[in-house]
Amino acid sequence: MNTFSDALLWRYATKKFDPTKKLTQEQLDYLMNAGRLAPTSFGLQPFKILVITDQKTKEQLSPAAFNQPQIIDSSAVFVLAANKSGLRAEDVDSFITLVSQTRGVPVDSLAGFRQTLLDFSTRATTEQQIEWIKKQLYIVLGVIISAAAMSAIDSCPMEGFNPSEVDKVLGLEALGLTSAVLLSVGYRATDDKYSQAKKVRKPISELFIPIATPGE
Template sequence: MNNYIENLNWRYATKKFNPEKEVSDENLEILLDSIRLSASSYGLQPYEVIVIKDPEVKDKLKSSAFGQPQITDSSYLLVFAYRIDIDQAYLDKFIENNSKTRNKPIKEFDGLKEMIQNSVLTFSQEMKEVWASRQAYIAIGNLLSAAAELKIDTCPMEGFNPDEFDELLHLESKNLKSIALTTIGYRSENDGLQNEKKVRKSKEELFTRI
């Protein structure tokens, strides 16, 4: 655990990546697994992640992210997008996956199905979208921690135009809306932020112990 905390202290939101140094395929798959295994409400995972390596696509998206160099200089750009179609069909598919994965009759999941029907499926569309986007942020947190363990740099980003990203990536046709980005790669030696002390609240300020 000491190493884990040390690695969290090592990581920071990298502003300048080294475009010559690429994340290996093996490490990319580990990072994607960290996203896939993230916690989410009921395990519904109401989001998808678009993994972009193609330099031409990244270059097109860069102008919709205010020209930030992380978009093109990092090895990969990950676009987190939440689903807007959290409905009965989505729930039925989720229950089928539970049944298949755990090799149990689908009837055994009637209680879980009813619980979700009486909670998430009763939300307004606006509430569903807020709820779904929050789940995506949990996955981003998992990704940042996993990357730090591998000494891979990341930069979570909200500074982009979601509507333009959605159009360029044809997300509407997939019932998706982009909510946040994360770039992954390796820091440039010219990124001065890597030498700055991490600024965080003290434990006394942050935690209330009862």
């Protein structure tokens, strides 16, 4: 892919994957690292992402995603899942420890930041926190989709699934997680007619409202 714009034009929500073409572990690692580097609010990352390559698990998951063929035929399915308990004090503390270790600064110097995060976490209900975590996961989703496209890897984001069914099939409750959004990755089938469809997007003039200094 020459440019990011080329990649965005090349990619499309792949409906038909070639089930014989699999991503390598190196490619999966690349996509996972893209998700890892995505920005999140405060940098907290209160979520986990399951990466399903096991065919049997994909088959079990399929009915929970209304049998969309992208689940079974893709090379891997990423299940982006929010921490079901929202943001707990212990999550804040382990994050503060990570910041301290990564940047080599004493935990005490982060006391103000820690308090800000704790205040933030206690202001919202658990449901509101889960919604907030899901917003972070959509940013992660966009970054992984874009990284995939840059590397000529196809993908299909999916909201068309029953979250409680997906949670049940994958045992997410026991992991303290709840599913937010799915992403199939792999390679497009040569006869996926959607790959030839023109991109339908509003013009820039309809989407953006410039508020610029007059005369500049």
